[in-house]
Amino acid sequence: MERILVTGGAGYIGTILVPELLKLGHKVTIYDNFMFGAAPLLGFSANPNLTIIEGDVRDAKAVKEAVKGHDWIVHLAAIVGYPACAADPVRANTVNVEGTRNVLNAMEKGQRLLYASTGSTYGKVLGIATEETPINPLTLYGRNKRDCEEMIQATDHEFTLFRFATVFGSSPRMRLDLLINDFTYQAVHNKQIVIFEGHFRRTFLHSMDAAAIYPFAMSHWDQMNGGTFNVGDETMNYTKLEAAQEISKKLDYYLHEADFGSDPDKRDYEVDYSKLKKLGYQAKINLSDGIDELIKIISVLKIHNPLRNA
Ligand SMILES: NC(=O)c1ccc[n+]([C@@H]2O[C@H](COP(=O)([O-])OP(=O)(O)OC[C@H]3O[C@@H](n4cnc5c(N)ncnc54)[C@H](O)[C@@H]3O)[C@@H](O)[C@H]2O)c1
Numbered sequence: 001m002e003r004i005l006v007t008g009g010a011g012y013i014g015t016i017l018v019p020e021l022l023k024l025g026h027k028v029t030i031y032d033n034f035m036f037g038a039a040p041l042l043g044f045s046a047n048p049n050l051t052i053i054e055g056d057v058r059d060a061k062a063v064k065e066a067v068k069g070h071d072w073i074v075h076l077a078a079i080v081g082y083p084a085c086a087a088d089p090v091r092a093n094t095v096n097v098e099g100t101r102n103v104l105n106a107m108e109k110g111q112r113l114l115y116a117s118t119g120s121t122y123g124k125v126l127g128i129a130t131e132e133t134p135i136n137p138l139t140l141y142g143r144n145k146r147d148c149e150e151m152i153q154a155t156d157h158e159f160t161l162f163r164f165a166t167v168f169g170s171s172p173r174m175r176l177d178l179l180i181n182d183f184t185y186q187a188v189h190n191k192q193i194v195i196f197e198g199h200f201r202r203t204f205l206h207s208m209d210a211a212a213i214y215p216f217a218m219s220h221w222d223q224m225n226g227g228t229f230n231v232g233d234e235t236m237n238y239t240k241l242e243a244a245q246e247i248s249k250k251l252d253y254y255l256h257e258a259d260f261g262s263d264p265d266k267r268d269y270e271v272d273y274s275k276l277k278k279l280g281y282q283a284k285i286n287l288s289d290g291i292d293e294l295i296k297i298i299s300v301l302k303i304h305n306p307l308r309n310a
Contacts, residue, residue: 002218005067007031007057007103008076010040013116015172017074017211019044024215031055031066032077040172057099060106067106074114074214075103081177082120082139089140096144097151104155112225113159114217115152117145119203119230121163125269131163131228138266149228160217160224165232165271169207169290170297180204180243180287184294187247192254198241200268205232206285216281229276233283237270246287250295 009030021028029051055062057077078096085092122129123136137143168180186193217224
């Protein structure tokens with residue numbers, strides 16, 4: 001049984017990951033400021049191995065206290081995505097960068113950090129991005145994540161950096177700003193998707209598979225300690241247009257590729273995942289199955305708030 005602190009444990013990935021860790025018999029502490037509420041915890045909050053702390057990663061003293069006594073620190077807490085970061089750059093910098101610094105300063109020898117970075121740090125890449133490809137973040141969000149990667153690499157702590165693909169699929173803390181979730185929502189409810197720059201390449205990973213990398217890394221620590229890993233699957237490298245066409249196979253809606261205007265999100269990258277695959281990690285849920293799941297839930301989901309990060 002491991003003792004695991006999950007900052008941002010009330011979020012989109014966290015609320016899938018935490019029940020999985022509890023099922024494996026671990027003791028888990030969620031540290032979160034609950035900016036999207038605590039209701040997503042209700043499905044597993046009764047578990048006696050779960051501790052809940054309401055706190056802010058910007059509060060160095062509280063972070064120091066929370067980190068104590070844990071074997072693993074899963075650091076998810078962040079202002080996530082380029083629109084949310086652009087909406088309040090000071091908040092983004094303080095939460096994403098200073099928050100991570102607080103976590104690093106709080107850690108003691110022997111504690112291990114699993115850090116959620118993003119493939120967004122690659123920006124616009126000719127060819128296929130491997131972990132060796134120089135990163136070139138195009139947004140404040142990406143730059144925040146790059147700064148954290150560099151800060152973590154400069155410490156003596158044990159760590160692994162995950163550069164996640166764009167996650168899709170359902171979660172107790174649902175996000176509809178993620179590309180596949182957003183497209184499916186538009187197709188189901190508005191019966192249309194308008195795409196700008198449909199040739200831009202993007203890469204996807206189901207939320208269950210994103211959560212699965214954590215127990216995988218814990219059981220492959222000798223090979224993963226100190227490393228940076230792209231987390232995703234080559235079969236889920238799609239252009240935006242191809243991703244929308246996957247939804248067309250299942251739903252009747254109007255797909256319009258706009259020939260004017262542009263996407264403010266300039267990311268255009270294809271990613272190689274062989275480094276992680278060689279260790280045995282395999283994503284299990286493909287885009288087609290994930291879209292089926294999303295259509296099922298999004299069709300009945302009553303949206304009381306925008307469920308967006310910005
Ligand atoms: N979802 C993706 O596609 C994706 C892709 C790449 C990387 N990531 C990374 O994974 C992590 C989790 O992302 P997510 O999709 O679950 O996002 P999310 O926005 O759903 O979760 C973030 C969590 O952090 C918490 N939080 C925010 N500010 C805080 C603060 N000041 N103090 C304490 N807690 C705070 C929020 O309440 C929320 O529960 C993030 O670090 C994100 O950058 C996500």
